[in-house]
Amino acid sequence: MTITIRPATRSDLPLIAQLIRALADYEKLAHEVRFAEADLARHLFGPHPKAEVAIGELDGQAQGFALFFHNFSTFEGLPGIYLEDLFVRPEARGAGLGKALLTHLAALAVRRGCARLEWSVLDWNEPAIGFYRKLGARFMDEWTVMRVDGEALTRMGKIGA
Secondary structure (H helix, E strand, O other): EEEEEEEEHHHHHHHHHHHHHHHHHHOOOHHHHOOHHHHHHHHOOOOOOEEEEEEEOOOOOOEEEEEEEEOOOOOOEEEEEEEEEEOOHHHOOOOHHHHHHHHHHHHHHOOOOOOEEOOOOOOOOOHHHHHHOOOOOOOOOOOOOOOOOOHHHHHHHHHHO
């Protein structure tokens, strides 16, 4: 099998939407998918992109993706890459595409002068956790993800206005 990793283009938008929905199904979070493709188009391919997507192909067929964006380490004084989502279709797993997507992002981080590549993983996803550990990833046990969204975000935003 031939593995190809390429940057997504605007014409990949329906594919990206399909892969996001497939990821949500896998994570049992389909009920949380609310995006509009027009928003994805604007934020991925508009004049000021907020994120990037790498498409993973096996023998010319798109089978996975990685959606990522830059963050910043104040302690390092350098940017990093945050991997928001990585997904390979179940029927394509085991062919090396997930590893190829991650190593592509690691190489991109190095080329861009980034200090790190980071992501989150669901605590029940043992196959992914084992896979990431084999690649040298480590848990950040002392850190807990915090989130403000929905009405709480709106209320908090009014305080700071």
